[in-house]
Each structure stands twice: as C-alpha cells, then as structure tokens.
Amino acid sequence: MSAPTAPSASDFDQFYTATAKRLVSAVYAxxxxxxxxxxxxxxAYARAWQRWDRLIAEGDPTPWVRTVALRLxxxxxxxxxNRMRAHLRHGPPGDLxxxxxxxxxxxxxxxxxxxxxxxxxxxxxxxxxxIEQVARETGVSEGAVRTRLSRARKALGSHLGDxxxxxxxxxxxxxxEVPTHG
Numbered sequence: 001m002s003a004p005t006a007p008s009a010s011d012f013d014q015f016y017t018a019t020a021k022r023l024v025s026a027v028y029a030x031x032x033x034x035x036x037x038x039x040x041x042x043x044a045y046a047r048a049w050q051r052w053d054r055l056i057a058e059g060d061p062t063p064w065v066r067t068v069a070l071r072l073x074x075x076x077x078x079x080x081x082n083r084m085r086a087h088l089r090h091g092p093p094g095d096l097x098x099x100x101x102x103x104x105x106x107x108x109x110x111x112x113x114x115x116x117x118x119x120x121x122x123x124x125x126x127x128x129x130x131i132e133q134v135a136r137e138t139g140v141s142e143g144a145v146r147t148r149l150s151r152a153r154k155a156l157g158s159h160l161g162d163x164x165x166x167x168x169x170x171x172x173x174x175x176x177e178v179p180t181h182g
Contacts, residue, residue: 032111044069117152
C-alpha cells in the first residue's frame with residue numbers, strides 16, 4: 001500500500017486558475033473597487049499557499065480563501081473610508097474597461113449597502129451560496145442572513161429603479177394580459 005501523495009504546487013496552481021477570476025469578481029462586487037479586490041484576493045491566495053497542505057486536508061479550500069479575501073477587502077475598505085468619501089463626493093467613477101454598464105450600475109448600487117448586507121448579497125446571489133453557508137462564512141445566524149438579504153434587496157431595487165435600471169428583485173408581478181377575441 002503506497003502512502004497518499006502530498007498536495008503539490010500544481011494542485012495549488014489548478015485551484016488558483018479555477019477559482020481566482022470568480023473570486024475577484026465577487027470581492028469587486030462587495031467592495032466596488034477592482035484594485036482593492038485584486039489585492040485582497042492575491043493576499044488571500046498567498047496565505048492559502050502557506051497553509052495549502054492543511055487546507056487541502058480539511059477539504060475544499062474555496063470557502064477559506066473567499067472568507068479571507070472578503071475580510072481583507074473590508075479591512076482595507078474601512079481604512080480607506082475617508083478617501084472613498086472624497087471620491088464619492090465627486091461622483092461615481094466612469095465605466096471600467098470590459099465591464100458592461102449594467103455591471104457598473106450594480107456595483108454602484110452595492111456600494112450603497114451596509115457592508116454586512118453587501119457581503120450577504122455577493123455570497124448568496126453572485127456566488128450562489130446557500131443561506132446556511134453564508135451564515136457559516138459570516139459568523140451569523142441564518143435568520144440574520146435572511147434579514148440582511150431582504151433589506152439589501154429592497155435597497156437595491158429602489159436604487160436600481162432610481163437609476164432607470166429594472167430591479168433584479170421585483171416587488172410585485174405585473175397583471176397577466178388576457179387575450180381578447182374579436
């Protein structure tokens with residue numbers, strides 16, 4: 001019987017290649033700052049590499065890397081809060097290259113949410129994590145996650161509607177049209 005092989009650098013490279021782009025997108029959506037998102041994600045992967053053997057032994061390292069990246073981004077965001085307020089006084093940034101106007105509008109709307117609400121929306125709606133996993137990763141109850149999502153949806157629907165974009169969270173269904181004969 002041969003000994004199990006230790007996780008290798010190529011395992012880490014494959015993991016990075018498969019997950020980095022989506023994680024940067026999620027952290028960008030949570031922070032509204034692409035450079036901060038990229039920095040936080042790179043730091044999270046660097047920390048993951050230092051613990052790679054242990055992370056692989058524990059199972060899927062994705063939640064650990066995602067949690068670290070989001071925490072790093074939020075910490076950075078808090079330190080830069082005054083700088084961001086100054087930028088926001090001068091209006092939102094222009095469209096970023098390769099980003100659709102709808103994506104820019106969504107990120108702008110997400111910036112208006114409280115950090116806990118924004119994180120819940122990104123994890124649940126953009127990364128498709130179930131509420132139970134969002135609760136575990138954020139350290140709150142499932143009920144708290146549901147409350148954050150509900151409040152965030154209401155704020156996003158209002159904000160996106162004010163910008164002329166249809167809300168991704170309809171509050172009421174339009175009446176069905178009844179065909180008329182005649």
